[in-house]
Amino acid sequence: xxxxxxxxxxxxxxxxxxxxxxxxxxxxxxxxxxxxxxxxxxxxxxxxxxxxxxxxxxxxxxxxxxxxxxxxxxxxxxxxxxxxxxxxxxxxxxxxxxxxxxxxxxxxxxxxxxxxxxxxxxxxxxxxxxxxxxxxxxxxxxxxxxxxxxxxxxxxxxxxxxxxxxxxxxxxxxxxxxxxxxxxxxxxxxxxxxxxxxxxxxxxxxxxxx
Numbered sequence: 001x002x003x004x005x006x007x008x009x010x011x012x013x014x015x016x017x018x019x020x021x022x023x024x025x026x027x028x029x030x031x032x033x034x035x036x037x038x039x040x041x042x043x044x045x046x047x048x049x050x051x052x053x054x055x056x057x058x059x060x061x062x063x064x065x066x067x068x069x070x071x072x073x074x075x076x077x078x079x080x081x082x083x084x085x086x087x088x089x090x091x092x093x094x095x096x097x098x099x100x101x102x103x104x105x106x107x108x109x110x111x112x113x114x115x116x117x118x119x120x121x122x123x124x125x126x127x128x129x130x131x132x133x134x135x136x137x138x139x140x141x142x143x144x145x146x147x148x149x150x151x152x153x154x155x156x157x158x159x160x161x162x163x164x165x166x167x168x169x170x171x172x173x174x175x176x177x178x179x180x181x182x183x184x185x186x187x188x189x190x191x192x193x194x195x196x197x198x199x200x201x202x203x204x205x206x207x208x209x210x
Contacts, residue, residue, distance in 0.1 A: 005134045013148035039118025042126035057182045070188045092200035112190040123149045124176040142173045160204040
């Protein structure tokens with residue numbers, strides 16, 4: 001059983017992003033469908049697992065307390081990031097809303113649904129539960145989920161995307177360990193993603209820059 005789980009982890013979280021990177025050329029067409037497909041597969045495995053507590057997907061216990069903790073990190077970091085972009089990369093400041101308002105609004109509307117939810121199901125809820133037996137240490141699962149989350153972003157072809165996803169992976173993984181709620185982490189992930197796309201840094205998280 002352990003060998004099968006390690007094999008599954010390797011295929012899903014190491015081989016799959018590398019295969020997409022080297023074999024898929026039309027990212028704009030295939031990246032989101034592949035993400036949704038993998039998210040659906042992971043969700044199905046969780047749903048069929050009698051040991052998985054399904055309420056973890058949506059429960060809102062102490063939601064506002066956790067959201068307050070999210071804002072305590074988000075607000076100061078968002079301000080610092082905005083200052084850094086203003087001084088060191090002013091050309092990308094508010095790039096998306098300035099150059100293509102319609103695309104920006106569409107991105108903000110669909111991003112949480114087609115991107116954030118599948119990612120949080122895959123890299124947090126599924127990863128932390130599915131590999132608990134072979135990786136008993138919660139902190140090691142946290143580290144490996146962060147690494148795999150970063151690796152999944154190599155398809156964007158720049159190290160900024162990988163670095164941002166590493167920081168995000170650490171933050172979202174920590175929040176999931178604290179809350180055991182996919183919903184809470186989806187909200188935090190959506191907040192950060194929407195801010196990055198608005199600020200301009202999100203251009204590094206698109207398969208093509210506008």
